[in-house]
Amino acid sequence: MRIRPVVAVVALVALFAGGAVTATGRASAAHPPAPVHTAGRVKPSNGGLLYSWPGVYFEGRFRGTSVGVTLDDPAADYDVEVDGAVVATLVTPAAGTHRVSGLARGTHRIRVVKRSESPWATSSFGGFVAGPGGAILAAPPARRRQIEFIGDSYTAGYGNMSATRTCTSDELHRTTNADRAFGALTARRFGADYQTNAFSGRGMVRNYNGSDPGTDYRTYYERALLAVPGDVWPTRGWRPQLVVVGLGINDFSTPVNPGEPWTAETLATAYREAYQGFIDTLRARYGPRAVIVVSATYVYNTTALADAAQQVVAERNARGDDRVRYWYYGNEGLDYGGCDWHPSRADHEVIANRLTEFVDTLQLRW
Template structure:
């Protein structure tokens, strides 16, 4: 082979390699991610937090998606196709499994979103790819953003007993983060969102722990997986226009009635809340904060909770660097989900109450 032919061969190989690399890069850019996730090699992604998601547009009327529960137990995802909820699927423990997706309309292209229905405490769901013929999503990208910080209510705990009744299976078998109040209101307002929430956790103590054996939300908030693992910090690249905090249900709870439970400490709650808001401002200096009471707290406990929240807000009255902190109080509710939690219908009611309030604040940005 002469010198010229060798050069031509080398050039062809180089072009081919660049082309393959470009195709991989193009394919990678066609996936859209939302929520707390960890990007792995080969376009694989771990969905971590409640309602974290991967979305893409594809040609044709069908495709398959490859998913895996990375824990030694089942997990769940919810699917939305062309803007319509098409169900929650169970991912059994074990190897990566393929799940078929079939469109029933005659559109040439379709938009699929895969949402983690369970929460960070249940371990990750690995998105290992799709057989779909990907196409570019031309929808506007610069949407308003909101972060919702909270506990089981924000996670969507116990709201979906459509396949496994309350009291049956494992404690997370009725989770459906897709139908939690935050994602519902975010879809209604056409905004991007992230949930930073852990069931049972509070602002200064948890449902059944006096902050002795378990971390609280301020301990885990800055960690990607919302646990004690600080080796994987959350990057806070998602800069929310609005941050909603709904914490206090577990601080005010009586626990299981067996473990020692001290009286609610207003000073600890308020002090921790003030410090936590400063942490939020550190990572999102331009955001606006809204404090929520709880649909699971009523009577005198709600009076106490609202009083504490007002004390927290009062502490920031002289803060000129940020817009005023707002307080939102839910209307009284008798939750109908598992373990006295909201069910999907209750979550919709909560979202309907919040939508006009949040829309007004977002429009003021």
């Protein structure tokens, strides 16, 4: 499917075999989001749902030959799936109802997923709208299994669909697809609902190359709406049995700059201490039974991340929390062909395979 920008509210958005997608009208509270299933961090507002994190998805069922998707998002891209197949990609969809038409008669499942990152913006989903002669049916049930993925650009799928490592800002947005990142791939293999709470460039205590001092990933973790300071997302209904944390690439991938408040040694200490506090936060939210995976990966020319992550787990286990586990995946078999030498789509498949094998060893009670 070739990506086309939405240039007007009434515009052709995409074409696919057996149907088409068009955008008409404006988003309206007349089409509330229920019945719809989502596991993402969303907040109700004016009959719709607001959200910010990548990978947020909405699932529904309908009867008929067409269905509308009400969206308003000038910053992010979406894939629209019908019966498990991607039928369109909506690029920064204008406020309105984007209609899938030309479908076979009968009952269908629809899934809409936010592909890209837009932490500076707030996205809006207004629900599914029945086509002429059709009906929106009861939403699919929530899945019993739940997984939360916490991380940075690797977890977000940064530029993973790109055919080149050199990308403009626009190309980066178009080729980032959280739904094809290792977290989403792994969750689908286990039939689990999931959240991809990822923020590129952020570290546990230090962001990439020391950028944005005074903030880090933890500054934003509690939020549903990333651009709203003080926002807090309630966790009711969300109780993941598995939490996979991948933070530290940005902490350690560049040398400490003059003027930063660390040396290489004190940075590692601050990282470990902050990680223990972050695990305390996760324990308070999700209870003692959740398995928390502290993941690490290859970072060029340093073992600092792997060493620190292993120490975090060893310290935690020594304190009696044996449901914190360490998982390392190396660079073997990875081409890093995505934007800015990030994992490619093929790499994410490899990482998902490795994570699936690791999760199988955990003997989760789910």
